[in-house]
Structures are given as C-alpha cells and as structure tokens.
Amino acid sequence: MTTDYRYRRFRDGDAASINGLYEEITGRRRTVSQFEWQWLKAPGGIAEIWLIEAMVANREPKLIGHHGIMPIRFTNGKDDLLFGKTENTMVLPDYRSRILYPRFEKRFAAEYEGRFDALFSTTGPREAIRQRRALGYRFSATWTRARFPTSKAAIARLLFGAVLHRVFGFRARAAEAGRVADNVIKVARAGTPRSLRALSDDEAAKDDFFAVFWPRYRSRYGLTPRRDREDLNWRFWSNPYSRHITLVSDGTADDMGYVIIKRSKTARRSVLIEDIVPGDPDESGFARLLESALSWMRENGIAWADFSTTTDSGVAANLAGAMSPRNIYNHRLLSRFRKDSIAQMPRKITANGRAAGLDTVGWYVTPMLSEGRSD
Numbered sequence: 131m132t133t134d135y136r137y138r139r140f141r142d143g144d145a146a147s148i149n150g151l152y153e154e155i156t157g158r159r160r161t162v163s164q165f166e167w168q169w170l171k172a173p174g175g176i177a178e179i180w181l182i183e184a185m186v187a188n189r190e191p192k193l194i195g196h197h198g199i200m201p202i203r204f205t206n207g208k209d210d211l212l213f214g215k216t217e218n219t220m221v222l223p224d225y226r227s228r229i230l231y232p233r234f235e236k237r238f239a240a241e242y243e244g245r246f247d248a249l250f251s252t253t254g255p256r257e258a259i260r261q262r263r264a265l266g267y268r269f270s271a272t273w274t275r276a277r278f279p280t281s282k283a284a285i286a287r288l289l290f291g292a293v294l295h296r297v298f299g300f301r302a303r304a305a306e307a308g309r310v311a312d313n314v315i316k317v318a319r320a321g322t323p324r325s326l327r328a329l330s331d332d333e334a335a336k337d338d339f340f341a342v343f344w345p346r347y348r349s350r351y352g353l354t355p356r357r358d359r360e361d362l363n364w365r366f367w368s369n370p371y372s373r374h375i376t377l378v379s380d381g382t383a384d385d386m387g388y389v390i391i392k393r394s395k396t397a398r399r400s401v402l403i404e405d406i407v408p409g410d411p412d413e414s415g416f417a418r419l420l421e422s423a424l425s426w427m428r429e430n431g432i433a434w435a436d437f438s439t440t441t442d443s444g445v446a447a448n449l450a451g452a453m454s455p456r457n458i459y460n461h462r463l464l465s466r467f468r469k470d471s472i473a474q475m476p477r478k479i480t481a482n483g484r485a486a487g488l489d490t491v492g493w494y495v496t497p498m499l500s501e502g503r504s505d
Contacts, residue, residue: 133186135194137234140169140179147193148181155220158503164370168502173360174201174212178242182234184225195221195231197238199249202499203356205348209486210356214246217501219258232264239265247483248490252499253473267476270490271442276457278403278420278435280428288434288458323425324385324418326377331367334376335359343386347409351445354494357407365498366390366404372504374404377423387415389423391435395504399433405498406437411445416452424456434458440475442491449494 140148145165153159169177182195199214221231243249251262253273263269279285329337340359348357355361366374377389387408394400406423408415427435443449454460477490 133184133228135182135229136185136191137180137182137237140177140181144179144181148179148196151193151196151220151222152218155222161370167364167368167370168217169198169200171364172201173356173358173364174203177201177217178214178238178245180234180238182221182229182231194225195229195234197235199242199246201246203358203361204247204353205344205351205356206353206486206488207349207351211247211353211483211486211488212245214242214249215499216249216251216262219261232261235261235265243480244482246480247486248480248488249478251476252501253475259474259476262476262478265478267478268490269474269476271440271475271477271493273438273473273475274441275459276437276439276453277459278424278437278453278456279458280424280432280434284433285458289461323422324379324381326379326389326422326426328426329376329378331369331374331376334374334378335363335367337376337378339378339380339386339388343388343409347386347407350409350411351494352492353488355496355498357405362390362405365502369502371502375401377426379408379419379422381409385409385418387419389419390498391423391427392504394436397433399431401427401432401435402497403435403437405496411448411494413448413451416445416449420452420456438497440493440495443494445494 145162149160149162149165169179178197178199178201180197181193182197183191184194185191196218198216198218200217202213202215204211204213219235221229249267251258251267253259254262259269277288279288334340340362344357344359366376372392374390374392377391379385379387381387388405389403389407390405391401391403394402403423406416406419408419424435437453439449475495477493479488479490
C-alpha cells in the first residue's frame with residue numbers, strides 16, 4: 131500500500147490529535163486547555179504549529195509529525211522583539227526512517243521566519259541539536275547551573291552528601307563540612323537583606339508593582355525576555371501546570387526587583403528560581419536581591435535554591451560576580467567531583483533580526499524560557 135505525506139498548518143479541532151501524538155512520543159499527558167494555554171494564548175500570539183500527515187489510500191490521514199514555534203516576546207532596551215522558540219518537534223518512531231524531516235522543517239521555516247527576529251531552542255537531545263545545526267542555528271552559549279544554600283546547615287548537608295564522603299573518614303568529613311560551612315556562610319550572609327513581599331499567583335497577577343516595573347527598567351537590559359505583566363501572567367501566574375511564589379522588593383527606585391520561585395518535585399526543601407530581575411542589573415543589584423530571596427527562603431524552611439542561565443548572559447559579569455561566591459557548585463570540593471553535562475542553547479538570527487543588528491550572544495535568559503511544565 132502506497133503512503134504519501136503532506137503537511138499543513140494547525141486548524142481548530144487539532145488539539146486532541148496533537149495531544150495524542152505528544153503522549154505517544156513523550157509518555158506525558160496534557161489536556162486541551164493545557165495545550166491552548168501553551169500554544170494559543172501567549173502574549174506573542176498564536177504559535178506556529180505545523181503538522182505532517184501520512185496519507186494511506188482509502189484511510190483517514192494519520193498524524194505522524196509536529197513542528198512548533200512558540201512566539202516569545204523579547205526586548206532589547208526600548209525595542210520590542212518577537213523570538214520563536216522551537217518546541218515539541220517530533221515524529222513517530224516508525225516514520226523517522228521513511229521521511230526526510232529536515233526538508234519539511236525548511237518548508238515550514240520559509241513560511242514563518244519572516245514573523246520573527248530570532249529563533250532558538252532551550253536545549254534538546256543530540257539528534258535535535260544536530261538538526262538545529264543543519265538548519266543554520268548557531269551554538270553561541272551553553273547553560274550553566276547554580277545552587278544556593280540558604281543556611282550553614284544546608285551547606286554542610288550538601289557538601290557532606292555530594293563530595294566529602296568520597297574523600298574523608300567519618301570524623302574528618304564532619305569536621306571539614308563544618309569548617310567549609312563556616313567560611314561560606316559568611317559570604318552568604320554578607321550585607322543587609324531587603325524585606326520582600328511574598329505573593330501568591332492570584333495576588334501577583336493583580337499587584338500594581340508589575341504594571342510599572344518592566345516599563346521602568348527594561349532600558350537597562352539588553353536582549354532578554356519581555357517581562358510586562360501579560361508575559362509574567364501567562365508564563366507563571368496562569369500556568370496550569372504549577373504554582374509559584376513571587377517575591378517582590380518595592381524598595382527605592384534602584385532597589386526594586388522580583389524573584390519567582392517554585393517548589394522542587396524532587397527535594398522537599400528546595401526550590402527552583404524561575405526568574406530573578408533586579409531593577410538595576412549591576413553586581414550589587416543582583417547580589418542584594420538574591421541575598422534577600424535566600425533570607426526569605428531560610429525563614430520559610432527552604433534549604434537551597436537552584437538556578438540556571440547561559441554562559442553568554444548579557445549581564446554575565448554582573449550576574450557572575452553576584453552569584454559565584456554563593457554558588458556551592460563553585461566550591462573547590464564539589465568542582466573536583468561534579469561534572470555538568472554540556473547543554474547547548476541553539477540560536478538563529480532571522481533576516482529581520484539581522485536588519486535590527488541582533489546577535490546570537492549577549493542574551494539574559496532564565497528558566498522562564500522552559501516549557502513551563504512541572505513534570
């Protein structure tokens with residue numbers, strides 16, 4: 131029986147079949163409303179959703195592939211930009227050897243690239259990275275991770291559990307953990323933490339702080355995701371997958387900022403910092419906001435916080451200077467034994483972006499660019 135293949139754009143009514151393909155390939159389920167939140171309701175507009183179907187004679191078309199580009203609003207100082215994030219690019223295993231997928235994506239891209247200033251993937255498996263390279267994406271940055279203990283006890287626990295048991299006897303490792311904790315905690319508690327307001331998702335979505343924060347401070351940042359109220363509400367506060375805590379520093383004009391966190395599903399007393407944005411993105415601005423958030427966490431029973439950004443961050447010097455002393459992964463004992471896998475972040479500047487003088491380096495990105503699922 132002969133099989134032909136065709137492609138087309140998303141149409142109303144396709145969500146259920148796309149979710150079925152998604153579950154068959156990933157093993158993860160999502161509802162139609164979860165699909166609509168991600169793909170149809172972003173502030174940047176309806177996503178680019180392209181479908182590949184197998185056309186078997188005398189049978190209904192079978193959905194075998196999906197390519198998606200999520201529109202993510204960015205800013206570059208005062209300029210508004212629209213970037214496209216590749217997401218859920220997938221083909222059923224039985225068809226991967228029957229079709230030449232890159233040819234399809236090139237056709238899709240010819241239709242949608244004119245809409246965007248840049249395209250990117252947050253990361254991906256080796257096969258997807260190889261495909262991005264073939265399609266003209268550049269690999270200008272890798273992800274780097276940080277872990278911030280909130281107390282002396284947390285530092286000792288992390289060092290003890292991760293490294294010292296491999297090196298020292300019982301008595302020596304306990305003493306070494308205490309000594310290292312004493313040294314590191316002096317850095318972690320340096321300065322005077324500012325007082326933060328903790329908001330639920332419903333409270334944050336209505337708080338006046340976010341009506342003025344990004345319009346006031348965006349000019350101090352280079353290429354970075356847009357953080358108007360609509361963007362944060364879509365990505366965090368109306369997210370159907372997870373709940374967040376938003377920590378706000380009202381402060382003075384140069385002392386404003388916010389941190390958005392969510393509880394970890396793998397460690398009961400830890401959180402993920404999804405976004406951290408001081409009004410003034412210099413070293414002291416990042417350091418004081420981070421320190422204030424860690425102080426709040428410590429008072430609320432949280433032992434440590436994880437965070438990630440990329441090595442090329444547009445605020446890299448300021449961010450690194452603020453966070454490095456507090457990042458336990460930088461400690462010499464952990465650095466000897468802990469090896470991060472290299473996670474690439476492929477990027478491509480479109481013709482629109484080249485005309486605007488954009489580059490693939492110097493972006494400030496945080497976990498707010500992830501898919502937003504909690505599983």
